[in-house]
Amino acid sequence: MAITNRLPILPTTEIEQDAFCRTENELTSLPLELESQISVQWQKIPEDYYPLDASELEERISAAKRRLGSSLLILGHHYQRDEVIKFADFRGDSFKLAQQAVAQKDAENIVFCGVHFMAETADILTDHHQRVLLPNLAAGCSMADMAPTEDVNDCWDDLTNLLGNGIPEILPVTYMNSTAAIKALCGENGGIVCTSSNAQKALEWSFDQAERVVFFPDEHLGRNTGLKMGIPLEKMIVWNPFRPLGGHTPEAIQDAKLILWQGRCSVHTRFTAAQIEKARDSVPGLNVVVHPECPMETVAAADYVGSTEVINKVVSNAPSGSAWAIGTEISLVNRIAAENPDKNVFCLDPVVCPCTTMYRIHPAYLAWILEGIEAGSINNQITVDSPTREDARVALDAMLTLI
Numbered sequence: 592m593a594i595t596n597r598l599p600i601l602p603t604t605e606i607e608q609d610a611f612c613r614t615e616n617e618l619t620s621l622p623l624e625l626e627s628q629i630s631v632q633w634q635k636i637p638e639d640y641y642p643l644d645a646s647e648l649e650e651r652i653s654a655a656k657r658r659l660g661s662s663l664l665i666l667g668h669h670y671q672r673d674e675v676i677k678f679a680d681f682r683g684d685s686f687k688l689a690q691q692a693v694a695q696k697d698a699e700n701i702v703f704c705g706v707h708f709m710a711e712t713a714d715i716l717t718d719h720h721q722r723v724l725l726p727n728l729a730a731g732c733s734m735a736d737m738a739p740t741e742d743v744n745d746c747w748d749d750l751t752n753l754l755g756n757g758i759p760e761i762l763p764v765t766y767m768n769s770t771a772a773i774k775a776l777c778g779e780n781g782g783i784v785c786t787s788s789n790a791q792k793a794l795e796w797s798f799d800q801a802e803r804v805v806f807f808p809d810e811h812l813g814r815n816t817g818l819k820m821g822i823p824l825e826k827m828i829v830w831n832p833f834r835p836l837g838g839h840t841p842e843a844i845q846d847a848k849l850i851l852w853q854g855r856c857s858v859h860t861r862f863t864a865a866q867i868e869k870a871r872d873s874v875p876g877l878n879v880v881v882h883p884e885c886p887m888e889t890v891a892a893a894d895y896v897g898s899t900e901v902i903n904k905v906v907s908n909a910p911s912g913s914a915w916a917i918g919t920e921i922s923l924v925n926r927i928a929a930e931n932p933d934k935n936v937f938c939l940d941p942v943v944c945p946c947t948t949m950y951r952i953h954p955a956y957l958a959w960i961l962e963g964i965e966a967g968s969i970n971n972q973i974t975v976d977s978p979t980r981e982d983a984r985v986a987l988d989a990m991l992t993l994i
Contacts, residue, residue, distance in 0.1 A: 655961035664698035668705035710973040726956035737854035738808030762801035778985030808854035859884035862918035881918030
């Protein structure tokens with residue numbers, strides 16, 4: 592039995608999540624010399640980028656992008672700040688952007704304006720002649736950080752020692768929001784990767800092969816998907832990596848159908864059923880759409896549940912004059928509201944809290960990365976080692992067969 596002596600440590604990104612929160616919906620970027628005074632981790636870059644204002648950065652980024660031409664591909668995740676995503680050649684969720692990277696074979700340099708696990712996935716899927724660069728190495732993911740490789744390996748060892756070595760007793764599934772190492776563990780053991788859009792298909796595929804599934808690293812997405820499939824709550828258990836056998840008896844594990852890793856999104860856990868109730872009281876005829884990373888009580892109280900792509904599509908296709916409360920990251924909510932001026936669109940959470948890791952991709956970092964490419968200085972390249980890449984690719988390819 593793997594028993595850790597490490598104390599539970601809240602990921603730094605989780606501790607820092609409130610750093611950018613405010614009561615007014617005003618997220619205009621300030622010069623990096625001002626934003627870097629906020630108490631979060633910032634990667635240090637050359638000092639001359641810190642005082643540049645928005646117009647100076649826009650001019651330099653635009654000029655560098657123009658000069659680099661088709662050799663450059665900029666990808667922007669939905670949660671990026673407006674001053675960054677405006678330069679993206681494609682915008683979308685993490686997997687959609689990785690697919691765009693694969694499709695653009697001429698792009699030698701792929702700048703992924705997202706977080707670390709997204710850049711890893713792009714590196715796994717793209718050709719060897721392509722480089723994937725992350726503007727700020729401090730842009731991690733609190734959810735991914737909640738599933739350290741050592742802890743996940745201990746969990747898998749405990750489960751297979753108790754239940755038997757993998758299929759048909761148990762199969763690992765990981766959400767896209769995880770490290771390359773965890774994707775590799777799944778690939779090595781016959782498992783699969785999923786997105787928030789295809790989690791149900793991935794779990795159905797998994798249960799066709801194994802009696803049980805262990806789901807990394809988001810317990811809320813796993814639980815919400817399990818409930819949608821008709822798996823009762825009593826057949827789901829949460830694995831606490833800081834307790835022997837995840838905090839369960841051998842009998843409880845053997846009786847479980849779905850074993851959920853104890854992890855969550857620090858943005859989506861802010862949305863509550865109480866917020867939905869209050870919003871409905873304030874806005875007659877309100878429609879509510881939330882992300883499946885939200886807690887099950889929030890999901891149950893909403894009218895629609897879906898990925899960022901689904902949320903965008905549902906609101907965009909809604910009738911003019913309709914009202915929408917959205918439970919996802921504020922930068923995307925604001926963008927949807929701006930693109931749908933004929934509708935009343937607002938965020939469920941009255942406190943404005945952008946994704947603190949996404950928000951670290953300041954325009955100054957993008958300018959530094961692009962000008963570095965021009966100068967022949969490749970900064971922040973994300974490279975997944977060959978063995979990890981090969982095993983992770985197996986799990987990603989398994990998912991691709993379902994699409």
